[in-house]
Amino acid sequence: MGPTILAIESSCDETSAAVIKNGKVLNNIIATQSVHENYGGVVPELASRAHQQNIVPVVDEALKTADIRKEQLDAIAFTKGPGLLGALLVGSSFAKSMALALDIPLIEVNHMQAHILAHFIDDPKPAFPFLCLTVSGGHTQIVLVKDYLNMKIVGETRDDAVGEAFDKSAKLMGLPYPGGPLIDRYAKEGDPTRFHFPDSDIDGLDFSFSGIKTAFLYFLRAEKRKDPEFVEKNLSDICASLQFSLIRTLLMKLEKASTMYGIQEIAVAGGVSANSELRNTLETVAKEKKWNVYVPQIQYCTDNAGMIAIASHYKFLSKEFSSLYTSPEARMKI
Template identity: 60%
Template sequence: MPVILGIESSCDETSASVCVDGQILSNVIANQTIHEAYGGVVPELASRVHQQNIVPAVQQALLNAKVNKNDIDAVAFTRGPGLLGSLLVGVSFAKAFALAQKLPLIDINHMQAHILAHFIGDHKPVFPFLCLTVSGGHTQIVLVKDYFDMEVIGQTIDDAAGEAMDKTSKILGLPYPGGPLIDKYARLGNADAYKFPEPQIPGLDFSFSGLKTSILYFIRDNVAKNPDFISENLPDICASVEKRIVTILLNKLQKAAEANGIKQIALAGGVSANTGLRLGLQALCMEKGWESFIPKMEYCTDNAAMIAIAGHYKYLNGDFAGQEIAPLARMIF
């Protein structure tokens, strides 16, 4: 019955979690509001706030799980990908904690952990399954053959879906973080009010740079004609942009599922919290007779529970890291 302490610090959330025998007992997330004034994450500030938050987050996670530090069997941590300074805080803490407690270390790939979040709780996909992993920095279709046997069969060739949403929110003058606000206003608007182009990228890869440019020009041209265009049409704009991003994602996902004959379809990453994408995936799977898997909201954005559950399965495999391990800002499967 392994007890795993999970540590996540890849971007601007400091998180700690305790997993006991594959069950998540706590998941503490400390968000950073300091970046709101800058309209995006400032890496140096993020790493400094991680230093302030990590000890209280771990203490609270242990308290919530009713677990003593002496009960822990291993420390799992995000090695990458992510912001190097942020990763360094989590990796350094994990190494120091493990050294002091004489515990093994388990390094975790952040993107694999997003996928393995589907193994928290009772509704778990069956191997093999497809996972659409979408965040501010990544957009991937992953063929998941086993817990750590994953193959990226499609990915963005430029920008990520979450970055496209964030860029749209900036163009519209919305405060940071803009993704949840796009979601909020989209629920109030007409998704067919405006048409945006769908990139014609062959195969299973994505592209969002052209879409971002078309949104920028669309807003620029309409504001030139009517300075109040954004305020008068904000819900319709958000709904239309969201619909295009969702259709780009789901069209490629459907193509991948049909090409591989897979009926178990999962969604992961920060953008998996988007209402339009969640509803769209459920509708697609219902139409095709597939089974959909979407994590609870608290496991969609960056969190340590997904690190802890990934650590659980690595612990069972005896897959440990040494004290010489270092963070990796860029990290593939």
């Protein structure tokens, strides 16, 4: 019998709670924050306030739909980071208070580690060791995963994340936030070879996306001087060409890592893993390279508490509790 854990995620603009029991994620409750659409990006202070409003009803719904009383919980887990400081504080403060009140262990979870462990929520699950490409608005990494809690970053972005490149490029085209999914949608009708944007092929397995963002900015400026309606007239082709360049960069490094480590178990995680073209291209490359590829369900790609729950399950089994928790045995010795 495994533990029953309440998990809380509040790293950015999603307030989420999930319950896991015996290693099975029972639910994944997510409250989104639409307020940021008015500003073209996440406003940290507004995100923090929205988390304060959402966290109690979200946690309450998670417990109710899982048919779990708080007295039945064995631990409380929360996202320690990385993320927005104010947003993280709301989730961590709630989790700490609840754990102290119930006198049960507190488990701190790394957000990026949780994205990788989301692959163990449902079947099929990758075999160790495997390589995981973690792609989101804040991170782009290639991680060598040797075990549930034994991971090593072997490549990462030196400047901007690929998710940011998607969203900032969308903003330059006048698309609303979040722009990444819109680029994916418009690209389906476009020609990915019509416009060319430079690759950021730097040494090793690291990435760089600042160059392509700058090139895209100057490209739009030059074309709009010739025709102010250039973006509107060519939106699908622009999106398809930009997306092709960004995904080509990701896959080029992933192929290099696979060859370097001799690993054909390949996973993709993070918000950008919901991108349909990335999934399709990865499937094509997998057939050529004879890779076994794993991508989580869409609900576990973006920020969510389900991934925090599965990560906390393995941390509980390894007794990796927060230093803020003092076990009854230890208290007896004080």
